[in-house]
Amino acid sequence: MNKKYYPYVLIAPSVLFLLIFFVYPFIEVFVQAFTSSDGHVGLSNFENIFTDYNFLPSLKNTLLLALVVVPVQLCMAVGMSLMISKMKKGRDTVLYILTIPLGVSDLAAGIIWLAILDQNGFLNSFLFSIGVIDQPESWLNYQNPIIIFTAVVVAEIWRATAILLVILVSGIGLIPKEYYEAAEIFGANSWVRLWKVTLPLLRPSLQTALILRTLLAFEVFAVVMLLGGSNMPVLMGETFNWAFNYQDAGAASAYAVVILALSIVFTLFYLRVLRVPKGARI
Amino acid sequence: MSDLSYDEILEKEVREVNRKKKMWRWLFLSSVAFLVSWILFPIYLLVVNSLSSADVINGFPKNFWPAFDMESLHFFVNYYGVLGALKNSLIAALFTMVIAIGLGTPAGYALARFDFRGKETFRMLILLTRAFPMPLLALPLAVIFINVGLDDSLFGLSLVHTALALPFSVLITSSLFLGIPVELEEAAWVLGCNRWQAFMKVVMPLALPGLTASAVFAFVISWNEVFAAAVLTVNNQTLTAFLVQSLSTSPVEVKFAGGLILILPAILFLFVVRKYLFSMWGIANR
Numbered sequence: 267m268n269k270k271y272y273p274y275v276l277i278a279p280s281v282l283f284l285l286i287f288f289v290y291p292f293i294e295v296f297v298q299a300f301t302s303s304d305g306h307v308g309l310s311n312f313e314n315i316f317t318d319y320n321f322l323p324s325l326k327n328t329l330l331l332a333l334v335v336v337p338v339q340l341c342m343a344v345g346m347s348l349m350i351s352k353m354k355k356g357r358d359t360v361l362y363i364l365t366i367p368l369g370v371s372d373l374a375a376g377i378i379w380l381a382i383l384d385q386n387g388f389l390n391s392f393l394f395s396i397g398v399i400d401q402p403e404s405w406l407n408y409q410n411p412i413i414i415f416t417a418v419v420v421a422e423i424w425r426a427t428a429i430l431l432v433i434l435v436s437g438i439g440l441i442p443k444e445y446y447e448a449a450e451i452f453g454a455n456s457w458v459r460l461w462k463v464t465l466p467l468l469r470p471s472l473q474t475a476l477i478l479r480t481l482l483a484f485e486v487f488a489v490v491m492l493l494g495g496s497n498m499p500v501l502m503g504e505t506f507n508w509a510f511n512y513q514d515a516g517a518a519s520a521y522a523v524v525i526l527a528l529s530i531v532f533t534l535f536y537l538r539v540l541r542v543p544k545g546a547r548i
Numbered sequence: 549m550s551d552l553s554y555d556e557i558l559e560k561e562v563r564e565v566n567r568k569k570k571m572w573r574w575l576f577l578s579s580v581a582f583l584v585s586w587i588l589f590p591i592y593l594l595v596v597n598s599l600s601s602a603d604v605i606n607g608f609p610k611n612f613w614p615a616f617d618m619e620s621l622h623f624f625v626n627y628y629g630v631l632g633a634l635k636n637s638l639i640a641a642l643f644t645m646v647i648a649i650g651l652g653t654p655a656g657y658a659l660a661r662f663d664f665r666g667k668e669t670f671r672m673l674i675l676l677t678r679a680f681p682m683p684l685l686a687l688p689l690a691v692i693f694i695n696v697g698l699d700d701s702l703f704g705l706s707l708v709h710t711a712l713a714l715p716f717s718v719l720i721t722s723s724l725f726l727g728i729p730v731e732l733e734e735a736a737w738v739l740g741c742n743r744w745q746a747f748m749k750v751v752m753p754l755a756l757p758g759l760t761a762s763a764v765f766a767f768v769i770s771w772n773e774v775f776a777a778a779v780l781t782v783n784n785q786t787l788t789a790f791l792v793q794s795l796s797t798s799p800v801e802v803k804f805a806g807g808l809i810l811i812l813p814a815i816l817f818l819f820v821v822r823k824y825l826f827s828m829w830g831i832a833n834r
Contacts, residue, residue, distance in 0.1 A: 272658070272743075273662035273664040275654075276658035277655045277659075279650075280651045280655040280674075280718060283651055283710070283711070284673060284711070284714070287685070287708065288682075288685065290688070291685035294688035349579065362818065363587055363588060364583060364584070364587055366587055366588075366591070366818060367587060368765075368814075368818060369811060369813075369815050370772075370814060370815075371788060373772070373774060373788060373791065373807075374807045374810045374811045377594065378591065378593070378807060378811075379590065381597045381807075386610065390609070391608065391609035391610040391611075394609045402609075424587070424590060433761075436724065436758045436761055437723070437727065439757070440724070440728065441727075470723040470727065473723075474720060477675070488792075522684050537675075
């Protein structure tokens with residue numbers, strides 16, 4: 267077989283699969299978004315959702331959540347992966363424990379943090395036992411939007427940092443030791459080695475990790491539903507509401523198109539900022 | 549007054565360095581301890597809740613020790629027949645894992661090793677897939693599945709879950725293969741391996757931990773997915789679909805028991821593959 271056909275043979279199964287299970291339904295969603303309820307092509311679905319009182323808050327909450335959660339998680343994941351790469355004894359156990367949240371769905375994470383932050387939950391029990399509060403406080407109600415937001419941030423950081431961690435640990439493992447030895451011979455201390463060796467060589471992994479995590483942050487849903495309910499609208503939750511509670515597939519598709527646009531903007535941003543020049547690959 | 553002797557200065561410096569080392573070590577260990585308890589403690593609290601009777605769960609203040617009361621778990625498992633849903637979730641997740649790795653690994657390799665016309669288009673297609681709330685695609689797909697007889701089947705559901713997991717699998721494997729020097733493969737070719745042999749004997753051992761990580765992703769993505777599962781399965785509900793539907797009507801103790809049952813198999817699964825996650829350091833020590 268001619269060598270130039272190799273890559274096409276390798277990607278053919280994925281392409282075929284994606285044409286059937288992604289491109290086709292993808293087009294269907296667009297068709298629905300731009301088709302008004304009377305069957306004409308138009309923007310009426312978008313008018314519907316843009317004039318809805320929940321649209322701007324949900325857009326704001328979603329973006330704010332991503333802006334707060336993703337940088338914190340990135341720093342934590344880099345720190346944790348460096349920490350693990352330095353460990354000798356017990357590192358397998360520590361890595362296993364730190365990656366446990368990989369197996370925890372956002373539904374389950376919401377339940378876990380509900381157990382802690384609920385009115386009858388463990389946080390209140392603790393505060394009560396040390397005498398800070400006299401009776402169970404209801405933190406997660408509509409009067410405390412900032413507390414709800416913080417609760418979601420904490421739950422998200424708890425749940426989804428492990429995804430970044432695994433990608434980065436795996437990336438650090440692929441950096442040849444010789445680079446560090448060379449850097450050490452030339453007198454680079456550990457801080458310089460981090461900035462001049464580890465992070466630049468980690469760029470492909472960082473890029474993948476950041477794209478995946480940011481786009482997942484735009485799809486946050488079940489955690490918010492459990493901790494905030496209707497007090498903290500997010501884009502994905504609104505999509506769900508329009509599709510199921512209001513039975514309006516057109517408006518739901520319009521929401522989907524908004525999330526899609528956001529995701530594309532951020533993906534292109536990461537691809538540009540963290541571009542890996544061909545010559546700089548390991 | 550005499551100057552400190554050379555030995556005394558040296559001794560002082562050594563002591564200073566040792567002190568700093570000790571301080572760093574202490575800082576290091578305490579941050580490890582902090583991170584570990586940060587992950588484990590919330591799960592522990594869920595376990596405490598799940599192993600308490602309904603009265604305790606609804607009471608205040610709460611005890612931080614489990615009562616080992618099986619009432620909630622028993623009630624949950626028996627009343628709803630969760631075990632069937634658990635099995636369905638496992639089957640769908642295993643299907644998804646196998647299909648996503650099987651399709652994704654060759655594509656990731658192609659992205660990492662070849663320059664070809666349409667490469668950027670393919671990359672964009674993959675990224676677009678990730679840039680979309682994929683569970684929504686279950687709505688149009690539900691109609692197709694009825695036409696081809698895949699409705700309410702775990703295989704049909706796992707195809708949708710694969711659409712979710714495949715981009716992960718392609719992106720992760722491609723960055724993985726990018727990190728493995730092409731020179732190693734070239735050396736194998738020179739020594740008489742063909743492309744397939746070189747891949748299996750040189751690239752595969754180096755890539756295995758990362759491939760495992762990406763398999764874990766595929767499994768977990770399917771296991772945790774709610775929306776598509778709820779749309780596509782009626783009688784063959786998965787655990788998440790099942791839980792979400794009962795959450796709005798169910799009492800609190802069922803929520804917590806359900807949460808525990810949802811995370812337990814995933815934790816066990818990660819425990820089983822942990823040795824593959826560990827062999828990442830095998831690469832680091834080459």
